[in-house]
Amino acid sequence: MKTFECVEGGVTAAHGFQACGVEAGIKYAGRKDMALLVADAPAAVAAVYTTNKVAAAPVQIDRERTRAGQAQAVIVNSGCANACTGETGLKNAREMARVTAAALGIAEELVLVCSTGVIGVNLPMDRIAAGAKKAAGALSRSGGHDAACAIMTTDTVDKQVAVELEIDGKTVFIGGMCKGSGMIEPNMATMLGFLTTDVAVHPKALDQALREAVEVSFNRVVVDGDMSTNDTVILMASGVAGNQMLTPYHPQWQYFVDALTVVCLELGKKMVLDGEGATKFVTVRVKGARTAEEAQAAARAVSKSPLVKTSWFGLDPNWGRVIAAVGYSGAEVDDQKARISYGDICAYDRGRVADKALLKAMQDVMRHRAFDVTVELGLGDGEDTVYTCDFSYDYVKINAEYTT
């Protein structure tokens, strides 16, 4: 995959967008808790949502609204997920969009809503309404950073990426921000991602590009395997860059998809690096599986196994736990054809266990903040990669010590 030039600005790197983050008093004083992202004019939009059967109210609203392929604003609050809130929740989510639309002077249907935070609690609508108005007055062409901070929950750092590329001889930008560090808000594990670009692109093509990019980026990131009721990724394209309308028939289509994928992947990696209690960033590569699907199943099983994750935390190159996880993943595996490596050092090679003398070298690999674990199955051409982290004492601490 090509490399792209990184630039500052996050969601406001692309032309045609303004953003901000404001204090609405939903969380504690001095904490930005509402973000607003607005396009200068109605933009092409694509989105992907959680597959969890319990979908929060804002997800239900946005699913409906993004179907039309057009949107102009996204209003986001942290501190309250507006999930498991029934009819009241839907009414509140619509009202949150309505007050934002009124403050911006745009059509209500062009406003999307996102919430992240405690589940089962209704939105504090007075503060939401006041916050939305405040946000509408605080928009700026350099507001990407404030917006990225306002959507954080248990994240310890804001997460932004933007790249610059050239399409049809025009300089264009793709930028984004996200929040998520495993299960984020103590009550709920939400990943929110917001992406912008100034390329002109057909809405159907935008949807295809986003799905392709998300599949190999956000969908390849595992912190704990739990999936939230609020997970959402929204991509808006302002179209002001002046390029020829992008579709899969445009000669630079793949170049655009690659750049979008890089932005999504870098955002996803930032979430893993900020994973709750994570001390290691581990790239799990599975090669030589019978099929790509089996490779993915194997990589996911290894990445989700509590046994494997605790061994990484303990600097233990415990390949036995790795092969056992592959064995129950559904992927075909023959232990007499499989190889497992930590970095470049082979721990298990088709029935032979690495010499004890190599143990220290493997542990040295694992002492790095980031390392690779590679599983070669020797059965075919299927391969896949998943990005994940370890399970530490702090993971238990963060998730056990919260009291509702």
Add this chain to the structure above:
Amino acid sequence: MKTFECVEGGVTAAHGFQACGVEAGIKYAGRKDMALLVADAPAAVAAVYTTNKVAAAPVQIDRERTRAGQAQAVIVNSGCANACTGETGLKNAREMARVTAAALGIAEELVLVCSTGVIGVNLPMDRIAAGAKKAAGALSRSGGHDAACAIMTTDTVDKQVAVELEIDGKTVFIGGMCKGSGMIEPNMATMLGFLTTDVAVHPKALDQALREAVEVSFNRVVVDGDMSTNDTVILMASGVAGNQMLTPYHPQWQYFVDALTVVCLELGKKMVLDGEGATKFVTVRVKGARTAEEAQAAARAVSKSPLVKTSWFGLDPNWGRVIAAVGYSGAEVDDQKARISYGDICAYDRGRVADKALLKAMQDVMRHRAFDVTVELGLGDGEDTVYTCDFSYDYVKINAEYTT
């Protein structure tokens, strides 16, 4: 389900069996590490094995041998799993059976082998052979306890159950022992279960009874969701009780299956109670699912979620994590029809969150060593129950601090 009278004796409670546990020097000095269980004559046998694609050598041997429905002895070692050992592993497993058969003076094909311990290491055949001979000379009618101790790895207590029942007016026994506390040996997560009975029972019926019993007992126990390469449950029936041959057409068939199920379930519960780092024994009940399959999927997802398990450790009645887990389990769920309770106290009732005043009462429920979490989906008649435990600091400690 009926209750049954518990008796002492474990695998030697039933007539027609002897057992022992001996020190073979596979682990450290002073530690019993080989067990032998022998029927006075060839017995009917049934067994269930791991579905992990990576099956250890002894599992491959036993799968073949138990197909005939007859066996007389089981030789077990702890300290070495004989997994991922290829042709040498198969040869060694066969040799372990052969020396045992020779020492007992019985046919080689009637001996089953089980191993648990470190993966990727060959059996120390000199010590195995000497141990098998020593075991053959140490058999006793009251050796169940020693055998139960010899199969332990990271288990902190031996696990035995036996019940007495009456069939055709004859007093008969079903007894068993097992090992397993999550992932047991640092390198491998093995559950081994050995059951004996003195009823006369057709081998095909025995197989059916074992499968029925295991499905609602060992298969409903979740510690960490990892599945080992060596998991095995073997049931031998000596037939000396003098009852009419049991088949599903015998009037007391269900009574026998119920008793066998109770033995398996009590053994399974002992494993959860001894789960690595476990501080809580949690019974997850799902009711009102569309189907029994969906209820099972939901109960498993709740029981395996690291988020849910850490909340139990932290005494946090975090129903949001529970409903989110149900939501990604594949089971249908409508958050406006669902209820979630801790013990008898409802935390979430069809869109309404319990009053804050009930929080302390819910935490009091969770302060007990054992409590129930009940999810009522309100969609149908499907129900299921899974027995599980929490994730604590000690889980991470036990599984991280081992060094290969």
